[in-house]
Amino acid sequence: MSMTTSTRSVLDIRDLQVHFPVNRGVLFIKNKGAVKAVDGVNLSIAPGETVGLVGESGSGKTTVGRAIIGLVKPTGGVIEFEGNNVLEMNSAALRQFRRQVGVVFQDPYGSLNPRMTAERIISEPLVAHHLFNSKQERRARVQELLEIVGLNAGMASRYPHEFSGGQRQRIGIARAIASDPTLIILDEPVSALDVSIQAQIINLLDELQDRLQIAYLFIAHDLSVVRHASDRVAVMYLGKLMEVAPRDAVYDNPLHPYTKALLSAVPVPDPEIEKKRERTILTGDIPSPTNPPSGCVFRTRCPIADEACAESIPELREVTPGQHVACLKV
Amino acid sequence: MVKTSDSVEPSSVDTARIQLPYWLAGLLRHRLSVIGGSFILFVAFLAVFAPLLTGFEPTEVDPPNRFLRPSFEHLLGTDYLGRDQFTRLIYGARISMVVGIFSVVIASFIGVPLGLTAAHFGGWTDSAIMRFIDAKLSIPGLILAMMLLLMLGGGVLTVSIALGINLSSAQARLIRSQALSVKEREYFHAARAMGTSNWRLILLHMMPNSIQPVIVQASLGVGFAILGEASLSFLGLGVTPPTPTWGNMLSLAFQYMRSAPYLLFAPGVAILLLVMSFSFVGDGLRDVLDPRLKGKI
Numbered sequence: 001m002s003m004t005t006s007t008r009s010v011l012d013i014r015d016l017q018v019h020f021p022v023n024r025g026v027l028f029i030k031n032k033g034a035v036k037a038v039d040g041v042n043l044s045i046a047p048g049e050t051v052g053l054v055g056e057s058g059s060g061k062t063t064v065g066r067a068i069i070g071l072v073k074p075t076g077g078v079i080e081f082e083g084n085n086v087l088e089m090n091s092a093a094l095r096q097f098r099r100q101v102g103v104v105f106q107d108p109y110g111s112l113n114p115r116m117t118a119e120r121i122i123s124e125p126l127v128a129h130h131l132f133n134s135k136q137e138r139r140a141r142v143q144e145l146l147e148i149v150g151l152n153a154g155m156a157s158r159y160p161h162e163f164s165g166g167q168r169q170r171i172g173i174a175r176a177i178a179s180d181p182t183l184i185i186l187d188e189p190v191s192a193l194d195v196s197i198q199a200q201i202i203n204l205l206d207e208l209q210d211r212l213q214i215a216y217l218f219i220a221h222d223l224s225v226v227r228h229a230s231d232r233v234a235v236m237y238l239g240k241l242m243e244v245a246p247r248d249a250v251y252d253n254p255l256h257p258y259t260k261a262l263l264s265a266v267p268v269p270d271p272e273i274e275k276k277r278e279r280t281i282l283t284g285d286i287p288s289p290t291n292p293p294s295g296c297v298f299r300t301r302c303p304i305a306d307e308a309c310a311e312s313i314p315e316l317r318e319v320t321p322g323q324h325v326a327c328l329k330v
Numbered sequence: 331m332v333k334t335s336d337s338v339e340p341s342s343v344d345t346a347r348i349q350l351p352y353w354l355a356g357l358l359r360h361r362l363s364v365i366g367g368s369f370i371l372f373v374a375f376l377a378v379f380a381p382l383l384t385g386f387e388p389t390e391v392d393p394p395n396r397f398l399r400p401s402f403e404h405l406l407g408t409d410y411l412g413r414d415q416f417t418r419l420i421y422g423a424r425i426s427m428v429v430g431i432f433s434v435v436i437a438s439f440i441g442v443p444l445g446l447t448a449a450h451f452g453g454w455t456d457s458a459i460m461r462f463i464d465a466k467l468s469i470p471g472l473i474l475a476m477m478l479l480l481m482l483g484g485g486v487l488t489v490s491i492a493l494g495i496n497l498s499s500a501q502a503r504l505i506r507s508q509a510l511s512v513k514e515r516e517y518f519h520a521a522r523a524m525g526t527s528n529w530r531l532i533l534l535h536m537m538p539n540s541i542q543p544v545i546v547q548a549s550l551g552v553g554f555a556i557l558g559e560a561s562l563s564f565l566g567l568g569v570t571p572p573t574p575t576w577g578n579m580l581s582l583a584f585q586y587m588r589s590a591p592y593l594l595f596a597p598g599v600a601i602l603l604l605v606m607s608f609s610f611v612g613d614g615l616r617d618v619l620d621p622r623l624k625g626k627i
């Protein structure tokens with residue numbers, strides 16, 4: 001598979017696997033298989049690009065993000081950051097890598113330490129990476145960051161509970177950009193916010209990207225959220241990518257049955273089109289990643305599945321330029 | 331510059347802050363805590379100013395005046411050596427308070443680092459620490475105290491160490507379980523992902539967010555330690571006589587229960603009230619500090 005040449009990307013993930021062991025028994029630990037949270041994912045992100053990573057809850061998106069930032073250890077595959085394998089970096093390189101990769105989490109309540117002021121939260125990456133070493137310099141940087149994300153410099157001494165959900169997410173974003181990263185993992189950054197606030201945060205992320213040239217991996221559980229922000233969209237199901245394509249191809253000409261199903265769940269603004277369009281309704285639940293279906297993992301819910309789908313595993317193939325689909329029938 | 335911002339959502343606290351720390355303000359609203367706290371302060375006052383409050387020495391014997399009933403001269407009477415019981419009570423308060431507080435401080439200084447280390451590093455570090463604690467728990471507290479007292483002699487510090495070691499297992503378990511839940515929080519993940527050192531992770535993220543129940547348990551533990559000192563005194567394992575403690579006063583009083591039953595009253599009631607006071611304050615702290623009862627921190 002060659003989606004982009006690895007030299008031009010910030011991040012290049014090849015055949016990433018994250019299997020969590022399922023252990024039973026206390027005295028004699030028996031390995032009863034594994035949760036295949038991520039099972040052979042290939043994805044690359046170009047500098048300044050936004051890649052939307054979309055799929056139902058449980059499809060493994062968070063695990064991909066956590067593997068990239070080193071919170072879980074992959075059981076296989078390669079994660080390359082600017083051409084260097086993250087999994088084989090020495091501690092100095094790893095430090096540099098951590099400085100260049102930021103993360104924003106879903107929960108604006110859980111992602112800020114309730115015992116720290118906004119100033120200390122935002123200066124954490126500065127302290128960790130010995131940036132802006134004097135107290136005054138650091139304070140000035142924090143105030144600058146607060147203003148960049150649309151808060152007042154005067155709010156620096158407040159604690160998280162003194163902010164609204166949207167403001168907290170802004171603080172999380174300020175922390176993520178503090179050390180001048182080239183890539184930010186956004187794990188459902190707006191899913192926990194009111195709809196009215198969601199657009200503000202997405203706009204903020206957009207503006208920051210234009211200004212600071214940061215690449216985003218934007219994780220979301222439905223296609224509507226990432227539509228405007230993404231350059232490309234990757235659709236994930238049960239640990240595997242089903243379709244990876246430029247944004248317009250995904251929304252105007254989805255090829256994978258799962259992408260079509262996800263799109264059906266997104267309302268179309270025009271009521272005429274909404275009435276006429278054919279719908280694929282997803283029924284049932286996502287199967288357990290401990291025991292995924294044979295062949296194509298989507299086959300138990302796929303409206304056009306047949307016997308062949310139980311036999312062979314579809315690989316991602318480039319079907320139209322830039323549009324990669326993993327389906328035997330496309 | 332990006333336009334601000336969530337004007338529809340007011341931020342929860344804005345105007346002038348309350349001057350008192352919130353836990354103190356909350357505690358003052360908790361009636362039993364106020365009563366308990368006042369009694370503790372009263373006992374502390376007696377203990378600190380003991381020499382000014384009495385004309386006798388706590389170890390001053392006066393055999394002709396033994397077993398005197400309470401009177402104006404001897405407010406609480408005298409014991410079998412003619413020592414003034416009130417004097418011994420307020421001097422004894424020093425020992426009981428000091429033993430109570432030392433024990434808990436020692437327990438926390440042992441238990442908190444062990445619990446945090448176990449939680450943070452997990453794996454075999456965790457197993458080793460928790461096994462060690464289990465092993466220690468399987469030695470009854472009394473045996474442990476006896477061993478220490480035989481090795482170190484029966485001073486205030488020995489008794490506090492013995493009781494402190496005993497209490498430390500509970501502190502370690504408590505903070506470990508809290509810390510394990512902190513470890514799952516996203517702010518902890520965020521800090522780890524940005525390369526924050528283990529040291530800072532533990533001190534700045536894990537400890538401040540898991541220490542509250544330890545504080546509550548500590549205030550309950552003071553009462554436990556005061557009782558513990560009393561029980562050790564009964565077995566002759568407490569602070570060595572003639573230094574007065576509430577525990578050894580009570581155990582002496584039991585020996586002369588027939589001839590001078592009134593001697594039981596003062597140390598008995600004092601222990602009871604002080605233990606109750608610490609548990610009231612502990613309960614109050616729990617209500618004030620417990621985020622589930624109080625809403626979000």
Ligand SMILES: Nc1ncnc2c1ncn2[C@@H]1O[C@H](COP(=O)(O)OP(=O)(O)O)[C@@H](O)[C@H]1O
Nearest residue numbers: 020035037056057058059060061062063064289
């Ligand atoms: N630490 C873990 N141990 C075991 N299973 C896990 C762990 N983390 C995630 N999983 C499992 O991996 C699957 C994918 O989870 P996740 O990456 O959170 O999906 P998503 O973010 O798409 O909702 C789920 O079935 C989840 O239960």
Ligand code: SF4
Nearest residue numbers: 296299302309327328
């Ligand atoms: S391979 Fe078969 S089951 Fe899988 S998506 Fe294509 S048609 Fe459906």
Ligand SMILES: [Mg+2]
Nearest residue numbers: 061062063188
């Ligand atoms: Mg997720």
